[in-house]
Amino acid sequence: MKILVIGAGPVGATFALLAANEGLRVTMLEAREGPSREARTLALSHGSRNVLAQAGAWSEALRATEIHTIHTSQKAGFGRTVISRGDGGVPALGYVLTYADLQTVLDAQLITANVAVERGAIVSAIDDSDACATVTYTKNGAENQVDADVVVMADGGANLSRVPAITITEKDYGQAALLGHIETDTPHQHRAFERFTGDGPAALLPKHGANEFSLVWVANPDKIESLKALDDATFCAAFQEHFGYRAGKFLSVSQRRSYPLKLRTVASPVAGHVAVIGNAAQALHPVAGQGFNLGLRDAAALVKSLRAGGGDALTSYAASRSRDVERSVGFTDFLVSAFSNDHALAKIPRGLGLAAIDMLPFARKALAKRMLFGARR
Numbered sequence: 329m330k331i332l333v334i335g336a337g338p339v340g341a342t343f344a345l346l347a348a349n350e351g352l353r354v355t356m357l358e359a360r361e362g363p364s365r366e367a368r369t370l371a372l373s374h375g376s377r378n379v380l381a382q383a384g385a386w387s388e389a390l391r392a393t394e395i396h397t398i399h400t401s402q403k404a405g406f407g408r409t410v411i412s413r414g415d416g417g418v419p420a421l422g423y424v425l426t427y428a429d430l431q432t433v434l435d436a437q438l439i440t441a442n443v444a445v446e447r448g449a450i451v452s453a454i455d456d457s458d459a460c461a462t463v464t465y466t467k468n469g470a471e472n473q474v475d476a477d478v479v480v481m482a483d484g485g486a487n488l489s490r491v492p493a494i495t496i497t498e499k500d501y502g503q504a505a506l507l508g509h510i511e512t513d514t515p516h517q518h519r520a521f522e523r524f525t526g527d528g529p530a531a532l533l534p535k536h537g538a539n540e541f542s543l544v545w546v547a548n549p550d551k552i553e554s555l556k557a558l559d560d561a562t563f564c565a566a567f568q569e570h571f572g573y574r575a576g577k578f579l580s581v582s583q584r585r586s587y588p589l590k591l592r593t594v595a596s597p598v599a600g601h602v603a604v605i606g607n608a609a610q611a612l613h614p615v616a617g618q619g620f621n622l623g624l625r626d627a628a629a630l631v632k633s634l635r636a637g638g639g640d641a642l643t644s645y646a647a648s649r650s651r652d653v654e655r656s657v658g659f660t661d662f663l664v665s666a667f668s669n670d671h672a673l674a675k676i677p678r679g680l681g682l683a684a685i686d687m688l689p690f691a692r693k694a695l696a697k698r699m700l701f702g703a704r705r
């Protein structure tokens with residue numbers, strides 16, 4: 329069986345490494361030629377750490393920072409919940425690292441594992457027939473074609489519209505995210521913070537330095553652009569007002585950049601010889617940091633189905649993912665809708681919900697497991 333992966337990003341590369349471990353024959357096409365420069369911070373769950381370890385990509389070079397507690401609250405409202413690593417029964421609830429560091433480790437591991445990656449290869453067409461799928465790509469100005477029994481689309485969604493049998497649904501949240509790096513006067517002690525505000529969620533993720541956090545500020549796109557344009561001191565003061573003092577006093581900020589936010593899903597991650605994984609299969613709002621974790625579970629499930637073999641391997645992949653994807657998308661979408669408004673009446677049930685989760689150990693444990701491992705079948 330010849331498997332061709334489009335996209336050697338974090339999910340595609342992990343898929344290829346897991347597949348190579350199982351003796352499956354994989355080749356990859358990747359548009360990027362040099363090292364990744366993506367500064368985005370990713371919060372990985374404990375389950376994702378396990379998947380990366382299986383792929384041989386969990387190492388010191390990731391410079392991952394452990395999350396020991398997650399503190400959730402709402403601005404100008406009561407109720408708060410704290411989930412700790414004891415609730416999940418794991419050494420850390422999650423890990424914070426940068427996309428570029430992760431990609432560097434995965435790129436090196438692809439070389440070690442002898443996975444063939446054609447770099448500088450930009451896919452421009454996918455034609456599915458009864459016998460196979462044919463992928464057209466351009467490299468150094470020349471057009472090439474390659475046939476495969478299975479095409480794994482792991483390109484973040486760039487080529488989704490080239491396969492007409494894939495049905496795409498999009499929901500625009502009318503929000504954008506500002507990401508940056510912020511320093512405080514108080515050590516983070518491995519605490520992550522999520523704060524729901526009328527504009528949308530704001531989050532702080534602990535980083536490598538003892539007083540450093542990665543910040544996420546979600547608001548409408550115009551506000552995000554004006555926040556990006558503020559000078560550093562004015563931005564720190566504005567974020568302090570928005571977030572409060574739970575993580576200390578904000579001293580300096582750097583690396584501010586913005587991302588538009590929408591939900592994009594596919595009706596089925598399989599069409600003919602094409603299987604879709606990672607952000608190509610579902611692009612989520614970052615409110616609960618679930619997107620990449622979900623993508624890694626796609627990768628692991630697809631390898632499992634392909635290894636089991638049989639004519640219906642892709643059908644079994646699609647079936648194995650429906651529950652986890654549906655629940656993770658639903659959970660994320662619920663958080664965005666329920667917490668992105670300032671109505672006084674909505675604050676009361678929200679506050680009660682947060683307080684109840686905090687008071688009931690079983691609810692905290694259930695939430696911790698959900699965030700750590702995804703929805704179980």
Ligand SMILES: Cc1cc2nc3c(=O)[nH]c(=O)nc-3n(C[C@H](O)[C@H](O)[C@H](O)COP(=O)(O)OP(=O)(O)OC[C@H]3O[C@@H](n4cnc5c(N)ncnc54)[C@H](O)[C@@H]3O)c2cc1C
Nearest residue numbers: 335337338339359371451483484486606607617619620621
């Ligand atoms: C602001 C923000 C914050 C986030 N925070 C978190 C978080 O805390 N936790 C979390 O789990 N997730 C988070 N996510 C989601 C996470 O970034 C994605 O889930 C993850 O990057 C998906 O990886 P991927 O490999 O599927 O796709 P991508 O990262 O998009 O990689 C796709 C790859 O395909 C290649 N490619 C694209 N087009 C072509 C083409 N035509 N031909 C060949 N190659 C191509 C690209 O060069 C790239 O290498 C966040 C997302 C955003 C926007």
